Structures are given as structure tokens and as C-alpha cells.
Amino acid sequence: MEQWILSTSLEAVAEKLFSGDFMEWMGGRKGGANMEEMSKNLKFYLLAAKSLYYDAEEKHITSSDGKALVDELQELLYDGEDALETIDIHGIQSKQRKEHGSSATQVFNYLSELVSPFGKKIEPDLVKTINCLECILKLKNMFGLKESAETIRPLRRIPSTTSFAEESKLYGRDSDIEAIVGWLLSDDDADADDCSTKFALIVGPDGIGKSALAQFIFSDDRINAHFDLLLWVPVLDDFDALRMSRTLLEGLICQPPCNPMEEEDASRLQARLKDALAGKNFLLVLDSNCHRNPFDPHALGILSEFGGSRSKIIMTASTCPEPVLMRTFTIIHHLNPISHDEDCWKLFAERIFHGVATFSHFPQYLEIVGKRLVSKCQGNPFAIKLMGCILRLERNPEEWDRILSSPIWKLSERESDILPALWFSYLSLPQHLKRCFTHCSIYHCGYEFQMQDLISLWMAEGLLEPQNGKTIEQVGEEYFHDLKSRSLIHQSRQNESYFTMHCLVNNLATSLSGQFCLRLENNSSFTPVRKTRHLSYKRQEIQDVKKFEALSESKRLRTFLPLGPMEDNKTFKWDRSALTRLFQILTYLRVLSLSMYPITQLPDSIGMLKHLRYLDLSYTQLQAIPDVVCTWVNLQTLLLVCCTALARLPSLMRHLTKLRRLDTTGTPLVEMPLHMSALKDLQTLTNFVLGKGNGSGIKELQNLQLCGRLCITGLQNVIVEDILQANLEGKLQLTDISFKWDGPADNSEIELQVLDNLRPPRKVEKLSVCSYQVTFSHRALH
Numbered sequence: 202m203e204q205w206i207l208s209t210s211l212e213a214v215a216e217k218l219f220s221g222d223f224m225e226w227m228g229g230r231k232g233g234a235n236m237e238e239m240s241k242n243l244k245f246y247l248l249a250a251k252s253l254y255y256d257a258e259e260k261h262i263t264s265s266d267g268k269a270l271v272d273e274l275q276e277l278l279y280d281g282e283d284a285l286e287t288i289d290i291h292g293i294q295s296k297q298r299k300e301h302g303s304s305a306t307q308v309f310n311y312l313s314e315l316v317s318p319f320g321k322k323i324e325p326d327l328v329k330t331i332n333c334l335e336c337i338l339k340l341k342n343m344f345g346l347k348e349s350a351e352t353i354r355p356l357r358r359i360p361s362t363t364s365f366a367e368e369s370k371l372y373g374r375d376s377d378i379e380a381i382v383g384w385l386l387s388d389d390d391a392d393a394d395d396c397s398t399k400f401a402l403i404v405g406p407d408g409i410g411k412s413a414l415a416q417f418i419f420s421d422d423r424i425n426a427h428f429d430l431l432l433w434v435p436v437l438d439d440f441d442a443l444r445m446s447r448t449l450l451e452g453l454i455c456q457p458p459c460n461p462m463e464e465e466d467a468s469r470l471q472a473r474l475k476d477a478l479a480g481k482n483f484l485l486v487l488d489s490n491c492h493r494n495p496f497d498p499h500a501l502g503i504l505s506e507f508g509g510s511r512s513k514i515i516m517t518a519s520t521c522p523e524p525v526l527m528r529t530f531t532i533i534h535h536l537n538p539i540s541h542d543e544d545c546w547k548l549f550a551e552r553i554f555h556g557v558a559t560f561s562h563f564p565q566y567l568e569i570v571g572k573r574l575v576s577k578c579q580g581n582p583f584a585i586k587l588m589g590c591i592l593r594l595e596r597n598p599e600e601w602d603r604i605l606s607s608p609i610w611k612l613s614e615r616e617s618d619i620l621p622a623l624w625f626s627y628l629s630l631p632q633h634l635k636r637c638f639t640h641c642s643i644y645h646c647g648y649e650f651q652m653q654d655l656i657s658l659w660m661a662e663g664l665l666e667p668q669n670g671k672t673i674e675q676v677g678e679e680y681f682h683d684l685k686s687r688s689l690i691h692q693s694r695q696n697e698s699y700f701t702m703h704c705l706v707n708n709l710a711t712s713l714s715g716q717f718c719l720r721l722e723n724n725s726s727f728t729p730v731r732k733t734r735h736l737s738y739k740r741q742e743i744q745d746v747k748k749f750e751a752l753s754e755s756k757r758l759r760t761f762l763p764l765g766p767m768e769d770n771k772t773f774k775w776d777r778s779a780l781t782r783l784f785q786i787l788t789y790l791r792v793l794s795l796s797m798y799p800i801t802q803l804p805d806s807i808g809m810l811k812h813l814r815y816l817d818l819s820y821t822q823l824q825a826i827p828d829v830v831c832t833w834v835n836l837q838t839l840l841l842v843c844c845t846a847l848a849r850l851p852s853l854m855r856h857l858t859k860l861r862r863l864d865t866t867g868t869p870l871v872e873m874p875l876h877m878s879a880l881k882d883l884q885t886l887t888n889f890v891l892g893k894g895n896g897s898g899i900k901e902l903q904n905l906q907l908c909g910r911l912c913i914t915g916l917q918n919v920i921v922e923d924i925l926q927a928n929l930e931g932k933l934q935l936t937d938i939s940f941k942w943d944g945p946a947d948n949s950e951i952e953l954q955v956l957d958n959l960r961p962p963r964k965v966e967k968l969s970v971c972s973y974q975v976t977f978s979h980r981a982l983h
Contacts, residue, residue, distance in 0.1 A: 316754040372545070378418060400514045403606035404518050407703075408705050419431060424484060430478070436490065475506065490647035538580025552810075554590060587620070591622075633664070672906075727751055730849070775799050822844075852874050878897070903927055908934030911939070929960055935962055939970075
């Protein structure tokens, strides 16, 4: 099922269509009066279509009527956004080419260029937008829609509570807890002649609380005292013996490799893992978050040989294994819905009252309705938690009644893979969060992502609405935490800096995005269609770049995003001519990642990607970034992590005035290009390299409002007088700063002055001084 998630798009289109420059251009063309009248009509159509949205949204969930209309409108708005952005890009590039003249002259020159063949090319797309919206409004009665004067309800901020991964109390699970804990603490099944590790399986449908139960047991003090090591590993669809060994070893040594392409073979990894676990009694939880059978006989066989005789392994799964594997498990524990109504009610009330199950101030009528709502969740703890999150700040009885009587509850029979509570959770979101949530369908089930990466993708898609006094990244963080507070995103149990989506939540996002998001996983068929705008895939499942030639059907694709590790990039069939053709086709790309691929040179056709806002070339062998990259006036994110053959950035970086994130961690740059101070929107700059040549000096940092992490390298080349001009002390959003020398200092007195002048913000969380070879001066830290 797809959803109409377009009100933000409508606002964006309207804003651009009725800007002064665009209106003037329309009025100045042949037949300008008609065009101006058309623009006024379009403004009305857009606003009217937006008002229809509020009525259509819920109706579309419970009825298949209007599906074709919704799809057509979504595609139309995508195309309209692309056309308007093409105009913006053309105008910005024209202005950049003109070094002199007033801004008014530049605008007139810009508008005059639009009357050229470029303008003739773009006009049909805009006319199509107008005509289609007009048609939609004429057909609204046919689809039972009505215009509404209702405004978007203000977002009710939900306070932070116990995260999805950290349950302090499990209601209705006492017997389940004791059964599994009893088995874990019992050594009766440990045969002196059988040193193999014992397995237990917790099995039950999605959302029933398998992971929460395992986490609660994992944190039990009795378990901590009984085992030498506690290990937790998420199990995804692509889980196998190699990935299991690597994940476990990284967890044990707490240091994953910098470059994911530099991996050991399976036998060596397993030998290292066996040595690390030798003689240790461990508890390992293999938490499945996938739809396929998670049982890999080879992986289970390897695990049985590790550790001491009292080692135990718990697996979670939605279904039981094949009969041939059943004997692998000492116990199989079936987890059922919460059976007692009182336990369900306590779980709901705990969410309503921010972690304290108290009823003293609960209105009696709401308690009656609330218990009826909880009963509809049929003992599913995840559904109950979602309902609690939805109604946490809602004290209007009419809203509770509306949810109780909604026809969405009937979806449990027609679409059993999506809980009705999830639909309510989605519908309770304001419009801007709905689009951001739906865009998360780009990630496959169980994929772990970082907040900054998701925000960069939202930013590239134009989903973040500017707010006074906040950077666009801060807006993104606010959106992110709003989704997290509603249990639509939760923190990884393995790594606090990563997040994921529950498989049921991922199903909802996937359903909402429909044909507009194509996600390749589990060797699924590659069938892009005209509507496809976003593509993600698992790197290990596509071994030939020629497979992407099928994207010729999706010329308007916006996102090209490989995910996950690549087992061996040497086996990948890289055809530069195929990549050239791909770029010639996908000229509307906004997000492009070629990370981890065996690339040494980019084809010239990459210059055609003028809409690009996000480019990831990390872990490649690129020797140079082509200068044409600097013509991408909307580029916001440039990731060049561990590009070990790259020594320089393009010389015209100063033209990337919208660049906000530049990550060159692990890349051996020799210097920064000139005029880095021109990148006034830059928020993240991981490395600033001071070279011996004519690159940017440290004073170029003066007006950059940086945040997060910054490493200043090559301080043996710094000009002392320039350091204070960099105003490091005033960059209050920096939390992690490193000062690094790459060679011997020429003059110890000068180096003392250098360190004294390097004054980080007083509240910086982490400060590192690396390779400083002169007597340390404490004044730099005061």
C-alpha cells in the first residue's frame, strides 16, 4: 500500500513557482499574460490539492480507490521539483560565470537565458504540472475527497523515555524470564565429555518481544555473574559464518578495521576468534531481525566449538528451523502474546506516564477507552507501546474515540504484515515527519545506520524545513529524535552510535514508498520502473556494473545507494564504459555512492550529474577528483573516507558554496585547496591539512561555523601569526579537536608559540595533541 505523502512537496513547488524571478520570467515570455494567469491558477491548484491531502490520507489506507491518482500525483511532483531545480542550477551557474555587474543585471541575464532553448526544454514539464493538478481537482468528487480548512496540528514533543533497547520492566513475562534464566544458570546439561556450546531458541512472531526478552535476560545481574563474557550480535538476512566471525572478533577487541576492504579470510578470522574465546564461558545472543530463515548450519557448527563448557547461545527467530536443525537446540521457547489484560494495561500506562505506571491522575473515561484500545492490540507488546507513544500527550477524549472507532483496525485481517497501531503511529506524525519516515525505506530491514548519514540523505532530498535560529542539521536531529521517541527508530544494541528500524516499522515504510523506492536484497529480481526514484542494494549481491543498465527505465532516479559490506571487491566486474552510460542516463541523481568499489578514475560523464547533492567515494582508489565536481552548485555532502591514493582535492572547491559536510578521514591529503573560507555553509570538516605549498592557511577557518570533529594536520607548516585569526576558541560547536604534526619542527621556540596559540573551545569534550616533539606547554589547555 502506498501513501500520499506530498504536502511538503506541494509547498516546495509552490514556493519556487511563485518566486519573483520565476514569475518575472513567465510574464516576459511570448504569451506572457496567459503564462502569468496560468501561474495564478497553479498556485490555487497547489493549495487546493494540499487541503485535499488531509482528507485523502486516512481514506487511502482503508480503500484502494484513488491509488492510481496518488501514484500519478507523486510522480508529477517529483518531475516538477526536478524541473524547478534545473532552473535554479542554471541560474546559479550563470551567476557564478559573471564576476562583475549588479545582482539585478545578473537576474536579468539569468532570465534572458531561460528564454533560450534551455527555457523551451523546461517549460513542458511545468505546463504538465499545471494541467495534471487541474485535472486532479476536477476529479476530486469522483474519489470522495473534500477540501479541508484544517491546518497541520502542531507537533507534540514526546519526552525521552527508556529506549526500545533498554527495557527496565517486562510485563507478563515472569515465567518466560525464569525458564530461560534457569536454563542459562543450570550446568546439568554440561557433559564432561561434551565440551560443545549449548543453544536455545526464542521463537515468536514479529513484535511479540523476543529481542526485549533477550535483552532483559542479557542485563540480569545473575547472568553477568555467571558468565565470563556477554556478547550480542544482530543477525541480518545476509548473516553467515564469515560475517559472524568478523562481528564477534570486532566486538571482542573493540576496534573494527578502518578500511572494510582490508579483511582477513574466513579461516584466519575463525582461528583468531577461537583463541580469543578459549577457556572462557560466554553468553552470546544472536538476535534475528530478518524475514528469511536465520539459521546457518555452518555458522552454528563453528560456534559450538568455541569457548568453555558452560558457554551458552540464545537465538531469536520468527519461525522454527527446519527439522534437520531442530536437534541443534537444547530448548525451544515459544513466546506468546501477553495473556493478562492487566499486564497489557500496565505496559500501556507506563508509556503514557513516561516510565511510571500510575493511574491517580488518569481520567476515568480515558481509562475505559484506553483499555478497549489496548485489547485491540491482542497482547502484542510492540503494538501496545506504539499506542502509548501516540496518546502520551493526547488528553482529548474525541481523539481517543476516533482511533478506537477507526476502520484501520480491520486492516489486521487484510494486511497482517502491518499492525494497525503502526498506521496510527504514522498518521499521528506531522507532514514533514511523514516524508522523512517514508524515506527510511531506502534501508533494508535490520540495517544499522548513523544519524548523520540519514540526515544527509534527508537533506539531499529536500525534506528538512529551515527554522529560524537552527542549522539544517539541527532541524534534522530534531526530526530524527521525534521519530525515535515514537519507537519508529531505535538505538542499536551493539553500538550506541548506530540506529535501526524494527522489521515491522520497516515494512510500513516500504509499503508507503511503493514503486518509488526499489530495494534489492536477498537476490530479488532487478526490475526498475519509470516511477522508481530511489534505489538501494546490498553490495555483495551485485557483482557486475552492467546489471545497472536496466536503470534505463528509471531515467528520473534520484538515489543510487549501495549498502553493507563487500566481501571481495576484486571479484566485482568493473566496466568503465558501463559506468559512463549509467551517468549519461541518470542525470537527475541527487544521491550517489560508489563507496568500496575498485575505482581509480571517474568517467567524464559524471559531469552530467548537475543535480547531485550527496557524493560518497569512500574506500576507493581514486587518484583525483575531477574539477567538474565543482560545478555541482547544490552539492551538500562529499565523503572521501580512506581514499588512500588521493592526495589533493579539486582546486575550485570554493565554488561549492552549499557544501555542508566534507569527510576526508584516513585520506592522505597534502594540503587544502585555496579559499576554503568561501565554503560558509560548511558544518563538518573532519580534516584541515596545512601543506608546504600555496594551499589554504589556517586563517581560512576563521568564518567557518564548524561542529563535531576537526583534526588540523601539518602544524609544522603553520604560520604562527595566522593561528589566532582561525578563531578556534570561538567555535563552540566543536566537540573533538586534534592537533597533529606530520614532521619535525624547524624551531622549538616557534612550536611553543604554535601550541600556545592553538586555543580550542573551553568546553571541548576531547582534545588530542599528536606527534608534538617539543616540551609540552600547559598554557594551551588553560
